[in-house]
Amino acid sequence: MKKLVKILASLFTAVLIPTVVFASGGGTHLPDVIGTFYHHGFMHTFKPAIFAFSLSVFFSFIAFKVYKNRQMVPGPLQNLVEMLIEGMYNFIQSILGKDTRQFIPFLGTLFFYILGMNLWGIIPGGFSPSTSLSITASLAILVFLYSQYTGISRLGIGGYFDHLMGSPRDVIGWCLVPLMLPMHIIGEFAKPFSLALRLFGNITGEDILVAAFVALGISAIAFTGSPVGLPLNVPFILLGLLLSTIQALVFTLLSTIYILMMLPHEEAH
Secondary structure: OHHHHHHHHHHHHHHHHHHHHHOOOOOOOOOEHHHHHOOOOHHHHOHHHHHHHHHHHHHHHHHHHHHHOOOOOOOHHHHHHHHHHHHHHHHHHHHHHHHHHHHHHHHHHHHHHHHHHHHHOOOOEOOOHHHOHHHHHHHHHHHHHHHHHHHHHHHHHHHHHHHHOOOOOOHHHHHOHHHHHHHHHHHHHHHHHHHHHHHHHHHHHHHHHHHHHHHHHHHHOHHHOOOOOOOOOHHHHHHHHHHHHHHHHHHHHHHHHHHHHHOOOOOOO
């Protein structure tokens, strides 16, 4: 349960605040509860942040509820939460090894938070904050800052710059520093850029595809005056469930690898 408390703490410090700061509008989606009633103003502008915030509140409520009512013989909810956290812990451990305990609060929160945001767009009346580039960019920036902090804290300032220079140990290595240093710096900045665009593009495409087939199903039998359409979107909703999970896993996996690359070699194994 200590892992659960750590994940809860990192939920606010590592995810909630930045998503509210960077939030802005999204793309073309099915109608949601905010967009239906607010077409401009604060609610419309910060719609992704509002849905992201509500998801944080939901996760926090579940965490507090499970922790407050924890038992030696877990109930269904406690058993589900512990199973999910244990599964994520084992997955991260296969990559980070003994350093997993330190990084699981951040990485575990990242996975479940992104998964929840991805699935928001599939729920009727919901909106996926992952379809806002500002939201995905804020998460990617968090990963960038956290990985750089990890490198500096574990390697020291000298070791950190030694890593960026390609760890030169001979004449050839030092001769390659003018080439390796800019390449490493560009690579570090490219990582959050690719993370943000990958998550944004895939989830936006998924939501637009579902919305398109909902509209097609409605128009197909519009001549009958039916208030509902053909369920042509059902297969794509099922595909969306799979894609949402995969994208959350990919984002977390790449974030874990970026952190691993910042660890000293002897600590990474």
